[in-house]
Amino acid sequence: MAEPFLIGENMTGGYGAVDILHGCTLAVEKGEIAVIVGPNGAGKSTAMKAVFGMLKLRGGAVRLAGEDITTLTPQARVAKGMAFVPQTQNIFTTMTVEENLEMGAFLRRDDIKGTMAQVYDLFPILKTKRYQAAGELSGGQRQQVAVGRALMTQPKVLMLDEPTAGVSPIVMDELFDRIIEVARTGISILMVEQNARQALEIAHKGYVLVQGSNRFTDTGQALMADPEVRRSFLGG
Amino acid sequence: MDILNALVAFANFVFVPGLAYGAQIALGALGATLIYGILRFSNFAHGDTMALGTTFAILVTWGFQALGITFGFLPTALLALPFAIIMTAAFVLGTDRVVYRFYRRQKAAPTILVIVSLGVMFIMNGLNRFIIGVGEINFADGARFVITAGDFRAMTGLTEGLAIKATQAITVVTAVIVVGLLFWFLQKTRTGKSMRAFSDNEDLALLSGINPDRVVQVTWIIAAGLATIAGVLYGLDKSFKAFTYFQLLLPIFAAAVVGGLGNPLGAIAGGFIVAFSEVMVTYAWKKVLTYLVPESMAPDGLVQLMSTDYKFAVSFTILIIVLLFLPTGIFKGKSA
């Protein structure tokens, strides 16, 4: 089987002397959605940050389209076509929605109008609020701004750290719909989710992490069907 | 009752001087607030940056004067301003490269950066004395008045005169232009927006590929420019004395804090609030009141709330009141 488009292989590392990740592997194919679930403190966000280069690895490697990017800074990874939406503080609150999108496209020197139109098509509400300060929007709208900002670089991979944290179930469903739409345009999506059940439903691939290593890895459907996964991680 | 004369006296002794002084403080506070917003520390060397910038401007002015170049009815110092800004910006970028960058990369605590800025303050202060000395220097040339008190009286037939010094008019006009340019830059240009983004959310700015070194450099250049302009305008309006500039730190910080540290709009509002309070509290209101009340009630004393020597107390009181009751300033600043 050919190598996945993005893979963080056998990653080991942590913030200080203590490792949080122990040989953890995450991968996502082009245009697919991979979801990382697991109990609190399992190292889900840490694994994500490791893939994005926000944490130094002591072992393992990260490859994008076959190229080893393990030593690149997060900024350099942005230039390589990766985009990251942090869990909190993921928008510029004092700037307008449109300025948030412009800042997302900061590295691009070409015309960004087309991409902006695509983002507005994806999230029509943002277009009506384009001149409003992003900090004044509701929680769900702010998440849309955050995702929109990340999409402005025209990334090949979009990484989302708990995009539905703190939003209502209706908004969550809508956000997931949008994420599926994004994936259909050929962008790979790697995301961490608390709402494991709903996330696995839309996932092509699911990773269940426990204590910094892979406990189960399978398609989203298969994981949903696995009685052990259901019992331990999906609440029955 | 003589409202017209009272108004003219008010304009002459309170409004016009307050407006000019407010513009000077506002420009100074803008620089300090930008540094705070981007570099996240209170720069105690800002007053001395203003002094150094003014020193450069004076040197260039003298050079022009020696060459016989003047600026017509405008002060030669305005002609020297661009050169002085370049020199100050170069100096300040140098201090960033040699001093501040090290601590920024270490992610040092803001207090450490404040102490570092004290060191820079000492050096700038010493250098300034080294170059130009400690004496008082008047470097204003060109026309003295836009309108003199005598002309105004002749024109209007009022007892009170309204004098507008050329330097006051120049201060206000320059300040309006500079603030307009600054806001255009921050709101409309890519670099300006990236500065606002960096100030708003540093981590996300980095994730968006904004280059922190460049943002910091642009900030220093703008702050140096604003400091030089504020310093030159203040020096033209009053006179240049290095130590006075050091003392301007207090009203400048008061203005920046009152407006909300890191908020440019707030710095401007804060500048005028501080300046007008200072002028109004230390002004002897006898003259204005004499016009307004019946003769029998005319005040005996000066009706001065506080002697001018206590003008720092005014800045300070405003500062404390705002900090205690509105810790993030009138406009929301970064100070949580």
Added chain:
Amino acid sequence: MSTRINANPNSRSRTLLLFGLVAALFIGTGFVQSWNSSLGILNMALISAIMAMGVNLQWGYAGLFNVGIMGFVALGGLAVVLTSSTPLPDAWRAGGPGIVAGLALGAATIGVAVALYKRLPKGRLRTVVMLAVLVGGFFAYRAVFDPAVAAVEANNPAAHGNIGGLGLPVLLAWPMGGLLAAAAAWAIGKTALGLRSDYLAIATLGIAEIIIAVMKNEDWLARGVKNLIGLPRPVPYEVDLQKDADFLARAADWGVDPVTTSSIVVKLSYAGLFAAVLVAIVVLSELALKSPWGRMMRAIRDNEVSAEAMGKDVTRRHLQIFILGSAIVGIAGAMMTTLDGQLTPGTYNPLRFTFLVWVMVIVGGSGNNLGAVLGGFLIWWLWVMVEPIGLLLMDGITAGMADGSWLKAHLQDAAAHMRLLTMGIVLLLVLRFSPRGLIPEK
């Protein structure tokens, strides 16, 4: 930590070496220049070391960023005037009670306003009532205070015009200086200590300027910028010594010049007094630091949040240490005015009295009493000696230039300004390459 119990022999020898170096500087100055000037520098160095101890207490032990040192130094000086200058009964009769009543009225106004703010419910009523109290109180205060001040200042303005002192022994003025500074620190701390560190810095900077402005302008207090000279001294006068038969006989015995010797004896007496105060403060501070109180202080400094979570009243502790540190600075200020024999409010300058003390603390090593003392000695010596050294340097640089050339004159004048430049460079170098100071915290 274990290193605190078995003091690291390495660090101890380093401390000894550094103090030896400083001693060598002073002894060297004695040999090269004169013992007179060396002792003169030493006396101010002792005072500076005490000031540095005060700042170190606040910054090193509690992380309080106080840049209003100058104000507390000046208050100490004011205490000397009020405690030990000659009493002026006429002035006191003319306006003393009025001034006291006026000040009491002012204080009462603020007290009532604060009480109202705390008692009344939030809303427009509170604002209006508070404003009414403050404005009314202000005018009442001015009505009582102003005529009393005028009366006092009219009393023989050429020589006095001030309220006069208590005529008490000047050594008593030192603790009084501490008390006055402590009282001011209490008022300041009550309002400003809750603020974030850089706000506290800006606030204290402003307070110091206000204290100096008051001392410059309130002539009734200590004659303002007209200065108050001829303050009593705790040691004999040189002229008296030179007339003293016993002293002259001894000088003749030793074969030394009586004039120079009298001056040295006076300076040595001062040095003895100052050193006694310094040692007392160092011992007390060390004891305090090693007590549970000191450990708690440092715990608070290192992690305010967790200390607060553990039930420590952080604001109260900060207020305590702010008052203590300021009192030490006030004592030093009183000693300095005693040494000068006069109070000259016009000469107080934040660069010299606030920021220079900060340089001492940072260079010496914040959080370490011996470090602060070393910083005080070293930086003061440097501050005084930079000027002659700079002049020597400039003489060397300009030796080749023609006499009367503009640049030569300018460079030689500029040597006087080398001080600030040097201090800035020293501060930045220490911060960069030895950020914990020459004698780091244990």
